[in-house]
Amino acid sequence: MSEVAIVGVGCTGLRPITPELSYKELMYEAAVKAYEDAGGINPREDVDVFVTCAEDYLEGFSIFDEFVPDQLGAALRPLFTVSGDGMLGLAQAYMLIKTGHFYTAVVEAHSKASDILTYMDIVQFGLDPIFNRPPGGHPYYIAGLEMNRYLHDTCTTEEQCAQVVVKNKKNAILNPYAAYGAEVTLEQVMHSERLFYPLKKLEISTPADGCIVMVLASEKVAEKLTNKPVWVKGIGWCTETPSLETRDWTRAVYTRIAAEMAYKEAKITSPWREIDFAEIHDMFAYKELQHMEALRLCDYGEAGKLTEEGLTTLNGEFPVNPSGGLLGMGYGLEASGLQKVLEVVLQLRGEAGSRQIEDAEVGLAHTWRGIPTATGAVAILSNVK
Amino acid sequence: MFGKKRVAIVGAGVTLFRRNLKETGKELAYHAAKIALEQAGMELRDIQSVVMGTAPDAFDGVHMKGEYLADGAGAYHKPYTRVFVGGGTGVFAPLAGWWHVASGQFDTCLVVCEEKMSSCYPHPQYAFTTIFDPILERPIGMNLIWIFALEMNRYMHKHNIKKEDIALVSVKNKRNALDNPMAQLAANITVEDVLNSEIMAWPVQRLDVSPTSDGAAAAVLVSEDVAKEVTDNPVWIDGVGWCIDSTHWTDRDLYYPDYVEYAARMAYKMAGIKNPPKEIDVAEPYDPFDYKELHHMEGLLLCKKGEAPKLTREGVTQRDGDLPTCPSGGLLGCGNPIAAAGMMKVCEIFWQLRGEAGKRQVPGDLRTGVAQAWGDLMQYGSVIVLRR
Numbered sequence: 001m002s003e004v005a006i007v008g009v010g011c012t013g014l015r016p017i018t019p020e021l022s023y024k025e026l027m028y029e030a031a032v033k034a035y036e037d038a039g040g041i042n043p044r045e046d047v048d049v050f051v052t053c054a055e056d057y058l059e060g061f062s063i064f065d066e067f068v069p070d071q072l073g074a075a076l077r078p079l080f081t082v083s084g085d086g087m088l089g090l091a092q093a094y095m096l097i098k099t100g101h102f103y104t105a106v107v108e109a110h111s112k113a114s115d116i117l118t119y120m121d122i123v124q125f126g127l128d129p130i131f132n133r134p135p136g137g138h139p140y141y142i143a144g145l146e147m148n149r150y151l152h153d154t155c156t157t158e159e160q161c162a163q164v165v166v167k168n169k170k171n172a173i174l175n176p177y178a179a180y181g182a183e184v185t186l187e188q189v190m191h192s193e194r195l196f197y198p199l200k201k202l203e204i205s206t207p208a209d210g211c212i213v214m215v216l217a218s219e220k221v222a223e224k225l226t227n228k229p230v231w232v233k234g235i236g237w238c239t240e241t242p243s244l245e246t247r248d249w250t251r252a253v254y255t256r257i258a259a260e261m262a263y264k265e266a267k268i269t270s271p272w273r274e275i276d277f278a279e280i281h282d283m284f285a286y287k288e289l290q291h292m293e294a295l296r297l298c299d300y301g302e303a304g305k306l307t308e309e310g311l312t313t314l315n316g317e318f319p320v321n322p323s324g325g326l327l328g329m330g331y332g333l334e335a336s337g338l339q340k341v342l343e344v345v346l347q348l349r350g351e352a353g354s355r356q357i358e359d360a361e362v363g364l365a366h367t368w369r370g371i372p373t374a375t376g377a378v379a380i381l382s383n384v385k
Numbered sequence: 386m387f388g389k390k391r392v393a394i395v396g397a398g399v400t401l402f403r404r405n406l407k408e409t410g411k412e413l414a415y416h417a418a419k420i421a422l423e424q425a426g427m428e429l430r431d432i433q434s435v436v437m438g439t440a441p442d443a444f445d446g447v448h449m450k451g452e453y454l455a456d457g458a459g460a461y462h463k464p465y466t467r468v469f470v471g472g473g474t475g476v477f478a479p480l481a482g483w484w485h486v487a488s489g490q491f492d493t494c495l496v497v498c499e500e501k502m503s504s505c506y507p508h509p510q511y512a513f514t515t516i517f518d519p520i521l522e523r524p525i526g527m528n529l530i531w532i533f534a535l536e537m538n539r540y541m542h543k544h545n546i547k548k549e550d551i552a553l554v555s556v557k558n559k560r561n562a563l564d565n566p567m568a569q570l571a572a573n574i575t576v577e578d579v580l581n582s583e584i585m586a587w588p589v590q591r592l593d594v595s596p597t598s599d600g601a602a603a604a605v606l607v608s609e610d611v612a613k614e615v616t617d618n619p620v621w622i623d624g625v626g627w628c629i630d631s632t633h634w635t636d637r638d639l640y641y642p643d644y645v646e647y648a649a650r651m652a653y654k655m656a657g658i659k660n661p662p663k664e665i666d667v668a669e670p671y672d673p674f675d676y677k678e679l680h681h682m683e684g685l686l687l688c689k690k691g692e693a694p695k696l697t698r699e700g701v702t703q704r705d706g707d708l709p710t711c712p713s714g715g716l717l718g719c720g721n722p723i724a725a726a727g728m729m730k731v732c733e734i735f736w737q738l739r740g741e742a743g744k745r746q747v748p749g750d751l752r753t754g755v756a757q758a759w760g761d762l763m764q765y766g767s768v769i770v771l772r773r
Contacts, residue, residue, distance in 0.1 A: 057448040062441035062515040063471040066761040067632050075631040076647055080477060083451050083467040092466065092481065095488035100389045101655065125448035239455045239465040257462060373452045375465070 004097045005222035005229035006214055006381070008038025009345050013210025014179045014330040017114040023059070026110055026211040028071040034106070034213035035073075039225040041104070041215065043073030048102040050079035053089040053109040053334050057122045060115070072108060072213075085109070086212065087337030087367045087377040091235050093216045105216045111333035113207035126372050132244055140204065142244065142371050144196025147286040149249040151198065153301075156289060158198055160304030162189035164285040165202050165327055167313055172324025174314075174355040177342070179208040179330035189285075203285035208330025212338035214345075228349045233362070233380040234268070236261025240374035247374050252287075254376040255294035255366065263296075266380040271364070272297050272318060277347065277357050278364040279340035281376070282325040291366055292320065295378065314355060322347060322355050337367030337377060348383040392486040393612035393619035394479075394604050394771070396425025397732035402569045402600035402720030410445060410501040410601075411457025417601035417725070418459050418497050425605040426615055432605070433491040435460040437467040438478025438498035440723035443512035444505045458497040458603075471516070471760030472673070473627070473767040474498065475602070475727015480625045480769060482606040492608045499601040500722035509597045516762060518632075530594070534586040536639040536763060537676045541588065543640035544691030546679075548588055552579035553697050554675035555592050558711045561704060562718025564744035567729075569720030570596055579675075595673045598720030602728035604735065620738050623753075624656030624770030634762050645684030645759060645766035653686070656770040658753070661686045662708060665770075667737050667747050669730035669756040672715040681757055682710060684766065709747045712737060727758035731769055738773045 010033025012026045021029075035041050043050075050072055054064040061067060065081040068074065082089040086109030093105035116122065120138055127133045150156065163186060172181030184202060192202040215225075222229040238257040241247050259271075268274045278297065282288035289303035297318065298306055306312060312320035323329055323343035332339050344363035346352045362382045369375040398420025400406075400413055408416070414437075422428060437458050442450045451467025458465075468474065468481045475498050482496035502509040510528050517523045540546065553576060562571035574592065582591035612619040628647035630637060637643070649661070658664045670681035679693035687708060688696055696702055702710040713719055713733035716726050734754035736742045757768045 055449055056442045060515075060519065062443045062512060063469070063761055065470055065629065066516065066764065067518070069629045070632050074629065076628060076644065078627050078648075078651065079629045080481075080627060081469045083449070083469045088466050092468075092484070095484045095490050098488035098490065099484050101487075122448050125446065126452065128453065129447060237464045237466070238462065239452070239460050241461050242452045242455050253462070258464075261464065369449070369452065373449065375452060375455075
């Protein structure tokens with residue numbers, strides 16, 4: 001029994017640059033597609049609440065939601081910002097509908113990364129100003145440190161991490177929404193520059209522009225709007241701690257807690273068996289492996305081996321990141337959570353084209369808010385009510 | 386409301402509001418959360434979810450400020466979300482807390498609002514220059530005082546309102562704040578003091594404006610079942626409403642906040658309120674500027690358009706009047722740490738309805754109160770209706 005379904009999705013991009021479109025135009029285009037996809041709804045009348053997901057520094061504005069209502073059709077309507085990933089916005093929309101006071105909700109998240117001239121400085125501003133910022137340097141060194149610790153604790157090899165890149169970029173070739181699909185070999189990944197030891201250049205996802213808009217609806221409304229609803233079976237999210245000094249550096253605890261919350265709601269006990277495929281946050285290649293373990297898809301330290309053996313490829317026993325992941329699609333900043341949800345929705349509707357997974361009934365979408373956070377979210381979706 | 390879940394506030398906490406507090410933002414969030422939990426008789430381990438409200442990152446110079454504040458707000462290892470609607474955030478955050486519980490997803494939610502404006506040097510007004518459109522507006526070099534001067538002017542012109550009547554709001558709120566131990570700018574001033582204060586951008590003068598502040602406020606929200614366990618005196622969130630107007634503030638008439646009216650109508654409908662002035666016993670309209678309290682009383686449908694100055698002049702909005710507004714002292718008296726200031730208003734209504742407001746207590750049998758905040762570029766309204 002499910003109460004909330006995703007009834008419409010729209011996506012613009014993702015592309016490395018979009019010089020001909022402003023962020024507002026990206027949003028408008030994605031919104032129009034989503035409203036069309038949801039049975040041609042009129043946002044000015046048919047949508048009860050709008051959620052936009054954005055961080056001020058990434059936008060170059062303070063109070064970004066000022067600039068949102070018009071292109072979504074949300075002027076003089078209830079709208080608010082979640083300063084966070086799109087999947088956190090999805091969680092708010094989900095809860096709003098579950099209150100029984102709202103029947104339809106729209107969630108928007110986007111990236112205009114190509115407009116950001118100083119991305120690394122912005123990430124640097126995310127560090128604690130007193131304890132962590134003074135040493136300076138490119139903040140992705142935190143990912144290098146974490147990867148090192150993860151490899152050490154789990155005996156995962158660098159080749160196993162590199163294999164994630166080969167797989168994801170290959171999947172992305174089949175995805176029209178992906179910006180960075182490519183045939184790369186293990187050797188190419190292994191020989192790419194070590195930017196943050198032991199993290200290599202090709203193991204780091206590249207930012208991309210794009211916007212994703214989704215329409216959610218309550219059970220009754222969903223069944224009126226579409227014959228392909230994708231039901232939200234469970235959702236969970238968690239913040240471990242902002243402190244680099246006191247967090248767990250190998251186990252992605254935020255993902256484990258979020259997953260347990262979502263599994264409990266979706267009544268899932270053995271994820272590998274009960275879920276058909278997963279979209280997992282792979283901003284850095286090793287993160288896909290670390291997150292697979294935190295999601296309880298396999299034992300601690302086992303994800304590398306499964307990947308090496310090909311179990312997570314598109315035709316494998318348990319496909320991971322059929323979309324191409326962030327390594328293949330591009331890193332859509334706060335939209336990365338909705339990139340994951342988008343692929344799960346398309347797969348569950350049977351609309352994933354040449355990358356379609358056969359007979360997929362239950363999919364998992366996972367996100368992480370990137371460096372330097374320890375915040376993540378998990379959603380379990382299904383085409384079976 | 387059959388089949389829909391009720392949500393209660395069972396504890397609230399506010400820190401001192403001051404310019405240049407020594408505490409960091411995390412510490413302020415911690416103190417407010419601790420006071421609220423203590424009043425609720427609960428501990429952090431009883432809290433299942435946390436909502437943060439805090440305004441622009443530019444104040445603190447911290448990207449993803451919500452993440453940065455997480456451990457201070459008690460969100461360690463918990464589901465945690467930051468919501469953000471500019472100046473409306475303070476009243477919006479408890480609305481987000483409401484749906485965390487009303488959805489049945491959680492039994493408890495800790496809502497924490499924090500603002501640390503003093504770390505923005507030389508003045509937080511600088512951070513506000515980045516809220517304007519970079520192509521159409523920023524080159525003009527305007528600041529917030531300017532645009533409020535435009536709005537105030539328009540409001541005064543439309544209804545032929547005298548500055549003396551507007552100044553009465555500042556006099557009332559700063560006097561109310563004398564009874565509030567956390568207040569930053571409590572004072573016994575006269576209308577003449579306001580009219581003789583420094584002109585900032587006509588018609589806005591120094592004493593028409595609330596100060597910049599540091600501070601935090603928090604509340605504990607729980608489901609009906611938990612409320613029955615922890616208190617005999619819950620205050621229910623019976624109505625929630627919010628609304629955003631178009632980005633283009635140049636395209637609307639500034640004399641009246643339609644977005645506040647829409648938000649209020651949404652909240653009143655949920656709470657079953659048909660005649661707001663009759664059914665609402667105490668109100669905390671958002672008052673960063675004195676004219677804004679009047680503007681918002683009208684938007685909240687507490688009186689007719691243009692009638693708020695008259696009610697103020699007649700003493701209706703005094704603490705012992707028929708419709709007391711800002712018994713806390715409001716932002717003009719208590720200070721304006723953006724998100725924390727809005728949340729403070731919700732805390733004040735909570736304490737007023739429970740009869741716990743001490744020297745600030747509004748006399749009589751209070752049943753229903755409303756708090757409201759306003760934000761973005763003169764475009765956002767958030768409204769909460771509380772009932773005993």
